[in-house]
Amino acid sequence: MSNHRSVIRRRAAAIAAAASIAALLLAGCTSTSPAKDLSLTVQVQAEQLTAFKYTAGLLEKKHPGLKVHLQTITGEQKNTTNAQVLASSNAPDVGIVPTNAQTYFDLMKAKKLIPLDDVWKSADLAARYGDTVAKSLKWNGTPYLALFDTVYYNVVFYNKDAFTKAGVKAPADRQIASNADLYALVGKLKAAGYDGLAVGGASGYQLGWLVDAQLQANASPAALHDFLTSWQSGNKQSVKYTSPKFTGSLAQLSEWGKHGVFQSGYVAASGDQAQAAFTSGTAAMMIGGTWIPSVLKKQSFDYDWLLLPGAGDTPTVPSIYAGDTLAIPTASKHKDLAKEYLEIYSSDKVQKYAAAKVGSLPAVNTVKASEVPDLGPLVQQVVKFTATKVGIGWTSTLPGGLGQTLIDSEAQKMLSGQSTPEEVGKSQQKEFETYKSDNG
Amino acid sequence: MVIHAPVRKRTKNSREARLIAVILGGGLLILVVFFGLPMVDLVFTSLSRWSGVGDRVFVGGENYLALLSDTSVHDSLARSVTLGLGTAVGISIIATVLAALVSGGIKGSNLYRVVWFLPAIAPPSAVAVFWALSVQPKSGVVNVVLGALGLGNDHAWLADPATALWVVIAVAIWQGAGFAFLVILGAMEEVPVSIYEAAAIDGTGPIRQFFSLTLPLIRPVLSMVLLLESIWAFNGFTLVWGMTEGGPGEATTILPVQVYQEAFHLGHFGAAGAISVVGGILLLIVGVVGNWLGSRRAVDE
Numbered sequence: 215m216s217n218h219r220s221v222i223r224r225r226a227a228a229i230a231a232a233a234s235i236a237a238l239l240l241a242g243c244t245s246t247s248p249a250k251d252l253s254l255t256v257q258v259q260a261e262q263l264t265a266f267k268y269t270a271g272l273l274e275k276k277h278p279g280l281k282v283h284l285q286t287i288t289g290e291q292k293n294t295t296n297a298q299v300l301a302s303s304n305a306p307d308v309g310i311v312p313t314n315a316q317t318y319f320d321l322m323k324a325k326k327l328i329p330l331d332d333v334w335k336s337a338d339l340a341a342r343y344g345d346t347v348a349k350s351l352k353w354n355g356t357p358y359l360a361l362f363d364t365v366y367y368n369v370v371f372y373n374k375d376a377f378t379k380a381g382v383k384a385p386a387d388r389q390i391a392s393n394a395d396l397y398a399l400v401g402k403l404k405a406a407g408y409d410g411l412a413v414g415g416a417s418g419y420q421l422g423w424l425v426d427a428q429l430q431a432n433a434s435p436a437a438l439h440d441f442l443t444s445w446q447s448g449n450k451q452s453v454k455y456t457s458p459k460f461t462g463s464l465a466q467l468s469e470w471g472k473h474g475v476f477q478s479g480y481v482a483a484s485g486d487q488a489q490a491a492f493t494s495g496t497a498a499m500m501i502g503g504t505w506i507p508s509v510l511k512k513q514s515f516d517y518d519w520l521l522l523p524g525a526g527d528t529p530t531v532p533s534i535y536a537g538d539t540l541a542i543p544t545a546s547k548h549k550d551l552a553k554e555y556l557e558i559y560s561s562d563k564v565q566k567y568a569a570a571k572v573g574s575l576p577a578v579n580t581v582k583a584s585e586v587p588d589l590g591p592l593v594q595q596v597v598k599f600t601a602t603k604v605g606i607g608w609t610s611t612l613p614g615g616l617g618q619t620l621i622d623s624e625a626q627k628m629l630s631g632q633s634t635p636e637e638v639g640k641s642q643q644k645e646f647e648t649y650k651s652d653n654g
Numbered sequence: 655m656v657i658h659a660p661v662r663k664r665t666k667n668s669r670e671a672r673l674i675a676v677i678l679g680g681g682l683l684i685l686v687v688f689f690g691l692p693m694v695d696l697v698f699t700s701l702s703r704w705s706g707v708g709d710r711v712f713v714g715g716e717n718y719l720a721l722l723s724d725t726s727v728h729d730s731l732a733r734s735v736t737l738g739l740g741t742a743v744g745i746s747i748i749a750t751v752l753a754a755l756v757s758g759g760i761k762g763s764n765l766y767r768v769v770w771f772l773p774a775i776a777p778p779s780a781v782a783v784f785w786a787l788s789v790q791p792k793s794g795v796v797n798v799v800l801g802a803l804g805l806g807n808d809h810a811w812l813a814d815p816a817t818a819l820w821v822v823i824a825v826a827i828w829q830g831a832g833f834a835f836l837v838i839l840g841a842m843e844e845v846p847v848s849i850y851e852a853a854a855i856d857g858t859g860p861i862r863q864f865f866s867l868t869l870p871l872i873r874p875v876l877s878m879v880l881l882l883e884s885i886w887a888f889n890g891f892t893l894v895w896g897m898t899e900g901g902p903g904e905a906t907t908i909l910p911v912q913v914y915q916e917a918f919h920l921g922h923f924g925a926a927g928a929i930s931v932v933g934g935i936l937l938l939i940v941g942v943v944g945n946w947l948g949s950r951r952a953v954d955e
Contacts, residue, residue, distance in 0.1 A: 295918055301706075627903025632903040
């Protein structure tokens with residue numbers, strides 16, 4: 215009797231299991247057939263949301279039933295934990311992978327991104343990026359990234375009303391010629407009740423920007439070239455980071471700190487706090503870039519732009535950053551749609567839209583900034599200036615763990631009196647040697 | 655019948671044993687999956703060179719040897735201990751005083767029970783941002799108030815390596831005192847009133863009663879509060895990261911912040927794992943010692 219019951223129970227269980235499997239299979243079949251269940255996940259930073267949404271709309275229109283989900287990530291995330299997200303089995307279909315973030319190098323070494331030769335070919339990206347940028351976006355000659363904008367940074371915005379009140383005149387050529395001129399200017403501003411230059415010492419990138427500008431102005435072309443390329447696999451270092459060619463630029467920042475060039479508490483200020491110091495009228499100047507006019511649209515005072523001095527006679531110039539890039543993880547479930555998204559974002563139509571709506575400069579040379587009046591006159595002026603005078607940012611080129619992340623923290627340490635430029639140089643050299651021993 | 659009764663009892667016992675085994679097995683499985691395996695993985699990571707993605711390269715004790723000579727780790731450990739002890743001692747003193755006032759029937763004590771607990775329910779990240787903004791020079795509310803009092807409004811405490819950690823400790827005390835206050839108050843209210851009455855008859859004043867009766871009687875609870883607050887503050891990543899990100903420079907870099915920086919900023923997951931293992935072992939020792947010190951047995955001995 216008991217055996218009979220047990221057999222019945224087993225059969226019932228087997229039938230139930232078979233029915234469940236059949237139901238699952240049917241559900242699986244139905245979910246893949248119509249396009250209405252398709253979805254694409256794309257990472258985005260809040261600043262670019264409008265343009266990414268616009269691109270999503272264009273793709274959804276092309277594929278009825280497709281839903282593009284935009285996944286917002288922060289600047290901190292894209293440079294840190296995003297490598298683990300993009301390497302995971304449930305990675306988004308399109309990820310943000312800046313060229314100078316440690317995440318890019320880690321993902322490439324682990325082979326977690328797919329090549330984008332077909333996207334580059336169909337969107338003609340090699341020609342539309344130009345040789346230098348195209349080369350910088352390739353890994354051993356193969357493209358894995360698609361650029362979505364370019365940026366010029368190390369531009370100082372100043373409050374014209376504050377300058378007038380303090381009796382300060384900005385240089386006609388926009389370049390403060392020397393430290394003496396800078397100190398005199400800041401001294402007058404302070405006498406009028408303003409702080410000098412607002413910098414986010416705890417932002418994790420703005421002190422690195424200042425180092426970029428100083429290296430461009432102070433290091434010899436050969437030394438700068440070495441700093442920009444010696445980290446690459448197979449290259450030998452000819453100028454050490456302990457050399458005055460590097461530490462001299464740090465000493466320049468240290469001097470500015472001692473002369474009170476920056477706003478009160480700048481060492482512990484975030485990027486937002488530095489911006490707030492400028493917009494609230496506490497600080498008369500702010501370090502920034504070409505995206506700033508798009509976020510200061512409703513400012514109550516007039517502002518203009520200028521450039522900081524170098525340590526010698528050479529003033530600084532704006533630095534270019536062409537490293538805001540998108541990539542497709544190998545774990546993406548909809549690679550073809552993800553590639554289409556990248557192609558659409560790279561189109562002239564979206565590039566113009568993004569420039570007009572979020573203030574990002576076009577990533578491709580088939581769209582000129584001058585064709586986008588919404589960028590405003592200040593940005594147009596900076597772009598025009600950079601046609602002849604522009605620098606390549608050191609922190610925009612090196613892997614984050616060796617460049618931006620490291621130097622920002624070290625510079626903060628130095629400016630808060632915990633180390634000297636020479637000690638920062640030693641730390642940088644030590645990390646460089648560790649990197650080279652690990653990566654060749 | 656005489657034969658069947660023990661059989662039924664044995665069957666019942668065996669069913670109970672099986673049920674207990676299933677329940678314990680489930681608990682054990684959860685422990686192994688969510689605690690044991692990550693621990694093993696952490697130890698393995700600490701013995702590897704790994705960037706966080708891709709293959710790990712086994713390097714043996716290399717990361718641990720590097721820790722021994724790395725002064726930045728020693729400094730972070732010292733800061734973690736300072737933060738842990740400073741916060742725990744501060745919280746315990748303030749919470750005990752507040753609890754004694756309420757327990758003693760201070761006017762408006764019901765209101766204070768709520769008000770003093772409020773900071774404890776605020777999210778640590780919000781607390782960090784609020785206080786980081788509040789102590790900003792010129793614009794921060796603390797500096798504005800000081801300025802209004804003629805004490806200057808330009809104090810940049812978080813930008814000064816000499817003061818930044820103390821500001822973090824002060825904020826940690828502000829946030830943690832409420833929870834400790836409730837726990838200690840509960841312990842004080844458990845002390846029988848008759849003891850105080852007897853002491854009062856013997857002519858013992860309130861202050862003497864507090865030091866000679868209340869404190870010894872709530873010692874196990876006080877020790878537990880001290881221990882837990884030390885451990886929580888030692889591991890207090892959110893508050894430190896939200897206020898200073900470990901800066902200026904390394905002035906507030908505690909071990910958990912250094913773990914995060916090593917792993918996610920520099921891609922040194924092996925070193926980060928080794929720091930985590932060492933920090934965990936230290937906390938385990940602190941926990942065992944603290945637990946014993948707070949036990950009844952220790953009180954008796």
